[in-house]
Amino acid sequence: MNLHEYQSKRVFARYGIPIPNGDVASTPVEAREVAKVLGGPVVVKAQVLVGGRGKAGGIKVAQTPDEAEEKADAILGMDIKGLTVGKVLVDQAADIRDEIYLGLTIDRARRRVVMMGSSEGGVDIEEVAATMPEKIIKIAIDPFIGFRSYQALELALELGIPTELT
Structure with a gap:
């Protein structure tokens, strides 16, 4: 079984594992609405079952809801390693000290x-x-x-x- 990031995060949340606030969007307008609800900077992430999304341009930071809409518009429909992006995850941006x-x-x-x-x-x-x-x-x-x-x-x-x- 393969899970998209947003699906995995829902499982984590169900078991009490802290995750950033966010939601999945299928259109740029939906991405803007999610960003508006979250407030502040967000990360717009392509939801495809393949690694290397960031290097392929499928993960972008947006400072405003309008910018989130623009980033989602650029990502949705993108081809990443042969897979077409049909959804994006819009998550609250976090200050990252270390990454594992x-x-x-x-x-x-x-x-x-x-x-x-x-x-x-x-x-x-x-x-x-x-x-x-x-x-x-x-x-x-x-x-x-x-x-x-x-x-x-x-x-x-x-x-x-x-x-x-x-």
Whole structure:
């Protein structure tokens, strides 16, 4: 199963994981309305099931609702690695001090879900995987016992997250 970013964020919110305020839009006008409700700067993000959206021009910051409409107009219909953008996520912009990458994938050979993390951030994760694979931490999750707190702590420590935040 593949989930768009906005779908994943809804799952996170359902389980109490903090996410930025935002909503999905299918038209530039909808993007402007979402930005107006959010107030302040927003990030307009292409919703396609492929990496490299930022490098392809599919993620843009907008300072005003009108600018969010313009950015959405430029992104909607865009082709990113063979996929046409039909929706954008309009999220409240955040001041980013540090960025980490977290992802889940299925290792079919091991029949396990694998959580991956990297302190190198998420924008160039494909490049990190190709040039510095040791910077990507992988933790196999046993399907019978699930993700355990000690695994979360191990991952946090490997990523350099201060212990007071764990």
